Amino acid sequence: MKTNELPAGLDEQTIREIVDYYEAQTDEAAAAEHEAALEALGASVSRPKANTLSVLLDKIADELHDAPTLSDEAVSRAGIYAD
Numbered sequence: 001m002k003t004n005e006l007p008a009g010l011d012e013q014t015i016r017e018i019v020d021y022y023e024a025q026t027d028e029a030a031a032a033e034h035e036a037a038l039e040a041l042g043a044s045v046s047r048p049k050a051n052t053l054s055v056l057l058d059k060i061a062d063e064l065h066d067a068p069t070l071s072d073e074a075v076s077r078a079g080i081y082a083d
Contacts, residue, residue: 006015025033038044048056070078 006012022030
């Protein structure tokens with residue numbers, strides 16, 4: 001069995017500290033860290049405008065509404081189970 005090798009320049013203690021840091025990090029802190037890294041690279045994070053998102057969700061809902069339904073036999077053969 002092959003033994004795991006640590007990345008160059010890192011020891012077990014350092015790796016544990018890195019893992020502990022990220023496991024303890026809140027979602028908000030992680031998002032802020034990601035945005036700061038993107039900003040440092042000259043990138044930006046953009047979010048869709050509310051009306052654009054609403055239009056997109058309406059289109060998806062229309063497509064799903066118009067989609068054909070599966071017969072009970074097809075559902076059974078596909079192994080899809082209803083709640």
